[in-house]
Amino acid sequence: MKAAVFHKPGDISYDTVEDPKIEEGSDVILKVTSTAICGSDLHIYDGGIPQAKDLIMGHEFMGVVEEVGPAVKNLKRGDRVVVPFPIACGHCFFCTHGASPHCENSNHEHYGPNGDLLDQKGGALFGYTDLYGGYSGGQAEYVRVPYADVSPRIVPDNMTDEQVLFLTDIFPTGWSAIDWAQLKGGEVVAIFGSGPVGLMAQKAAWINGASRVIAIDPLDYRLKRAKEVNKVDTINPNKVDPIEAIREMTGGRGADVCVDAVGFEAERNMLEKLKATLNFEKGSSKVLENCFKAVRRGGTVTVVGVYGTPYDNFPVHRMFDKGITIKQGQAPVLNYIDHLIELVKQEKVVLDDIISHKLPLSEVAHAFDIFKNKQDECVKVVLKPHGM
Ligand code: NAD
Ligand code: ZN
Ligand code: ZN
Numbered sequence: 001m002k003a004a005v006f007h008k009p010g011d012i013s014y015d016t017v018e019d020p021k022i023e024e025g026s027d028v029i030l031k032v033t034s035t036a037i038c039g040s041d042l043h044i045y046d047g048g049i050p051q052a053k054d055l056i057m058g059h060e061f062m063g064v065v066e067e068v069g070p071a072v073k074n075l076k077r078g079d080r081v082v083v084p085f086p087i088a089c090g091h092c093f094f095c096t097h098g099a100s101p102h103c104e105n106s107n108h109e110h111y112g113p114n115g116d117l118l119d120q121k122g123g124a125l126f127g128y129t130d131l132y133g134g135y136s137g138g139q140a141e142y143v144r145v146p147y148a149d150v151s152p153r154i155v156p157d158n159m160t161d162e163q164v165l166f167l168t169d170i171f172p173t174g175w176s177a178i179d180w181a182q183l184k185g186g187e188v189v190a191i192f193g194s195g196p197v198g199l200m201a202q203k204a205a206w207i208n209g210a211s212r213v214i215a216i217d218p219l220d221y222r223l224k225r226a227k228e229v230n231k232v233d234t235i236n237p238n239k240v241d242p243i244e245a246i247r248e249m250t251g252g253r254g255a256d257v258c259v260d261a262v263g264f265e266a267e268r269n270m271l272e273k274l275k276a277t278l279n280f281e282k283g284s285s286k287v288l289e290n291c292f293k294a295v296r297r298g299g300t301v302t303v304v305g306v307y308g309t310p311y312d313n314f315p316v317h318r319m320f321d322k323g324i325t326i327k328q329g330q331a332p333v334l335n336y337i338d339h340l341i342e343l344v345k346q347e348k349v350v351l352d353d354i355i356s357h358k359l360p361l362s363e364v365a366h367a368f369d370i371f372k373n374k375q376d377e378c379v380k381v382v383l384k385p386h387g388m
Helices: 039-045 161-167 170-179 196-207 220-230 242-249 270-278 286-294 316-322 333-345 361-372
Strands: 002-008 011-016 028-036 060-068 080-083 142-145 188-192 212-216 233-235 255-260 295-303 325-328 357-360 381-384
Touching (some): 060 142, 161 381, 170 255, 170 333, 188 286, 255 286, 286 316
Parallel strands (some): 188 255, 212 233, 255 295
Antiparallel strands (some): 002 011, 028 142
16 A cells, blocks of 8 residues: 655655554554644654654544454444544553543553653554554555544544544644633633644634633744634734733733643744753743743643653743643543534534645655645645545
8 A cells, every 4th residue: 555654854755565454353444535744743754753663654544444353343344434643442541531642551662650751651642653652654545443442433424524534633632722721711712833733722712611812823824824714813922022912911910721732843043942952952842931921820721732851941930939730741532522523513613624735645745844844824734545
């Protein structure tokens, strides 16, 4: 079959690889009809998260069940499903305590309680490096889905792939960022990053009762998209001080909730890059630190942007003085997906209005280039492995 294969940083190509096979009785093989590139894929693409061996990329995908392992009960050939990105066994301590991204059984080699830089990670993710289980991903014509009775969800026939594809990751991720803050209604929510994840958090904030949603991003074309599709207020941090602007919008107090939907690969100036080099830090925690400044006293900061390394001078003093609540991590997609499918079915939310590009999978190298380098007003790319 054909698939998008990571070889080394900056090098992802459309290659011929071996077809996936049923390996465990609980597997299915999916024929992938649509897949997307995530901001998290960029951490592998640019070397921020290491991967030594070739790897089939992709953790946002959906398709039609092609082959079913003998132990699978809930799916049959021909079922059309979306597949959440964490690989979860469904019966371990974490899977039964609402924390499926920490599954104890899916990541055989690198699982552990420590959460270190290069070992002791949580559960496995599709197409997301050997550290996260080394499973082949779904930017491919076919993909093996383990524990197939646990995570895949059947989607309505009358909905297009594009309408439901983002239930695999970015909508549940944006939803997590807001759910973790437990809005009561009327809150001002400031969302740093207006990429695909930030855009989904904006949608979730409105649905959960925010009175004002503010998007912060240095890219004007992404702020324009946010205004158009989600009717948010916008701040470009390269034009105005975002902390001052948020305080001005909130009577000097700060936002009730700040969301970090950027992570460690935030845009940085030369001085910030120099500091990181001297401290052996990858990227920076500047967006998270901005969240601590911009949130009001007693407010909540949630973090869905990825952080992979420690940072010196982390402002724990500000967290303490302001009494900030913080919650973060990989999105527990399984906790939300059934509710979120209902929202989509009932047309309470539209997800496909963030798509800027639809391309055949054969153009994956170009797709990574424009998404990474923010070219051609790229916001979200959907790839089609079997023709458009
Ligand atoms: P993206 O790269 O398309 O979006 C990031 C956005 O942040 C860009 O629009 C960029 O211009 C903006 N940005 C850069 N510096 C900024 C700054 N200083 N202030 C404000 N905005 C800034 O990626 P994405 O797909 O939207 O993903 C965002 C993050 O979420 C990534 O770190 C990704 O790995 C992570 N993610 C986490 C989960 C999870 O389960 N927690 C799931 C999916 C993605
Ligand atoms: Zn993702
Ligand atoms: Zn488990």
